[in-house]
Structure formats: structure tokens, C-alpha cells
Amino acid sequence: QVQLVQSGAEVKKPGASVKVSCKASGYTFTSYYMHWVRQAPGQGLEWMGIINPSGGSTSYAQKFQGRVTMTRDTSTSTVYMELSSLRSEDTAVYYCARDSPLAVAGTSAFDIWGQGTMVTVSS
Amino acid sequence: QSALTQPASVSGSPGQSITISCTGTSSDVGGYNYVSWYQQHPGKAPKLMIYEVSNRPSGVSNRFSGSKSGNTASLTISGLQAEDEADYYCSSYTSSSTYVVFGGGTKLTVL
Numbered sequence: 001q002v003q004l005v006q007s008g009a010e011v012k013k014p015g016a017s018v019k020v021s022c023k024a025s026g027y028t029f030t031s032y033y034m035h036w037v038r039q040a041p042g043q044g045l046e047w048m049g050i051i052n053p054s055g056g057s058t059s060y061a062q063k064f065q066g067r068v069t070m071t072r073d074t075s076t077s078t079v080y081m082e083l084s085s086l087r088s089e090d091t092a093v094y095y096c097a098r099d100s101p102l103a104v105a106g107t108s109a110f111d112i113w114g115q116g117t118m119v120t121v122s123s
Numbered sequence: 124q125s126a127l128t129q130p131a132s133v134s135g136s137p138g139q140s141i142t143i144s145c146t147g148t149s150s151d152v153g154g155y156n157y158v159s160w161y162q163q164h165p166g167k168a169p170k171l172m173i174y175e176v177s178n179r180p181s182g183v184s185n186r187f188s189g190s191k192s193g194n195t196a197s198l199t200i201s202g203l204q205a206e207d208e209a210d211y212y213c214s215s216y217t218s219s220s221t222y223v224v225f226g227g228g229t230k231l232t233v234l
Contacts, residue, residue, distance in 0.1 A: 035223070037169075045161070045169065045212050047223040062220045100174055107157035108214040108223045109174035116168055 002026035004096050004114035011120045017084040020117045022096030029077035030054040033099040033106050036070060036081045038092040039116075048094075050106060051079055086121045093118050126224035127152065127213055134232040140201040143229045145213030146194055151224055153194035157216035160189055160198045163228075164209045172211075173198060200231070208233040 007021040022034070036048040049060035051070040058070045064083070072079045079096060094117045097110035128146040135141040145152065145160075152158055156176045161169035171180055173189035176196060186201045196215070200207055213226040 037225075044228040045214070045225040047214075047221065047225060050222065059222055061222065095168060097169075100171060100180070102178065102180060103159075103174045104157065106222070107155070107159075107175070107216040109157075109159045109171060110161075110169075111171050111174075111180060113168035113170075 002098075002112055004098065004112055006094075006096060006114040006117045009118040009120070011122065012086050014087055014121055014123055016086050016121075017082060018086060018119050019080055019082040020094050020096075020119070022079045022081070022114050024053075024077045024079070024098070030074060032101060034070075034072075034079045035097045035099065035110055036068075037095045037097055037110070039095070040089070040092040043092075046092075047108075048081070050099075053077075053079060083119075086119075088121050091119065091121045126217070126221070127215060127226035129211075129213060129226035129229045131227070132230045132232065134234055135200075135203045136234045137203050137205065139203050140199060141203060141231065142200075143198045143211055143213075143231070145196040145198070145215075145226050147196075147215055147217075147224070148194055150219055151215040151217035152191065152196050154218060155216050156191070158189065158191060158196040159214045160187075161212045161214065162207075162209045163212065169212065203233050205233050207231060 096114040098112040100109040100111035103109035160173040177189040
């Protein structure tokens with residue numbers, strides 16, 4: 001079945017970096033954009049950026065420009081999100097989410113979500 | 124502060140209908156028919172309920188419907204059931220550098 005499986009929880013110190021993986025299965029990896037969305041404890045959803053698994057092109061939310069890097073490995077059908085210079089406000093659950101094949105590409109319809117990766121930033 | 128404005132909470136009794144609003148601007152909700160709605164139960168990932176304003180993915184109950192007027196989109200749930208109790212988020216494509224924006228979320232309580 002179509003699924004996205006993310007890497008496990010991380011605990012990082014302020015100033016460090018974290019790299020979260022998201023492995024896709026059950027569909028053609030390069031056919032659909034992938035997004036990263038985060039959710040701080042008790043808060044709403046926040047879009048971080050998008051990657052085209054086919055060519056690797058990316059677009060990031062302005063808030064994260066310079067701190068986030070999204071990459072992909074087509075040989076393992078995996079996308080990665082690395083966030084640097086971590087601060088306590090980055091404590092959140094990080095989700096990867098697939099662009100829905102039902103909608104126009106890249107237009108905020110995400111049909112498959114990973115299980116989420118909790119990243120805790122604490123000294 | 125979220126880019127799209129939703130009420131913090133709504134409630135209804137089983138069998139009733141409720142509507143959740145999502146207000147943006149002409150750069151997002153009002154400018155494109157690319158509004159989506161998500162349902163999120165505690166500790167779970169969001170689930171796509173509506174895309175492109177009013178389209179339902181296969182498997183989503185027809186009790187869920189979406190619409191839009193000007194800069195405000197709406198999600199209506201008819202025949203409320205206990206299992207509908209969850210947080211609901213709207214999202215929209217935006218012409219700003221952010222690309223995709225979410226609402227702050229609405230907690231639905233089924234009384």
C-alpha cells in the first residue's frame with residue numbers, strides 16, 4: 001500500500017542540526033511532489049517547503065530560508081529534511097506529506113502523510 | 124498568527140450540521156480554487172477531507188462538503204457523529220513566497 005515511513009524521534013541541543021528521513025513505498029516516487037509540514041506541541045500546522053523528487057528542485061517557506069535543506073535519494077525513494085541552528089521553538093512533530101494525484105500539483109492537497117517525527121530541542 | 128483565520132472551536136450535537144469558516148485574502152483563498160481541508164485526531168497525522176474547495180477524495184464521507192465565497196472558504200459537516208470530533212485545518216495555495224498557508228485550526232466538539 002502507499003505509505004510514507006519517517007525516521008524516529010530526535011533530541012537535539014540548541015544550535016545543532018537535525019535530519020529527518022521519509023521513505024516512500026507503494027507508488028512511483030518521482031511522480032509526486034513531497035512537502036514538509038511541522039506542528040509544535042498544541043499548535044497548528046506550518047508548511048516548511050516542497051521538493052520535486054524527480055529533479056530535486058525545492059522551494060522553502062521564507063521563514064526557514066537559510067536554515068532548511070530538502071533533498072532526495074531516488075535509489076531508496078527517500079526524501080530528507082535537514083534543519084540547522086535549532087532553537088527551542090523548533091520543538092515540533094515534523095511530517096512529510098505527498099502531493100495528491102487528484103489535485104493540481106503543488107496546490108496544498110496532501111493525500112498521504114508520514115507518521116510524524118518528534119524533534120525536541122533542549123539544553 | 125496563522126495566515127488563514129479559523130474559529131478556535133465549534134460544537135454541535137449528534138445529527139446536527141456545523142460549518143467551519145476559513146478566511147484569507149485575494150492572494151490565497153480568494154485568488155485560487157486550491158483550498159483543502161484536513162481532519163486531525165489527537166496524536167495522529169492529518170487526513171485530507173476536501174481538496175480544490177469542494178472535491179472529496181475517495182473514502183471520505185459525503186457528510187463532508189466544502190465551498191467558497193470571496194476570501195472565505197467553508198467546511199460543512201452534516202449529520203454529526205461522535206467520530207467527527209477532531210481538529211480541522213484549512214489550507215490554501217498562495218501567491219506569496221510561502222507557497223502554502225494553513226489556518227490555525229478549529230476544534231470540533233460533538234456534544
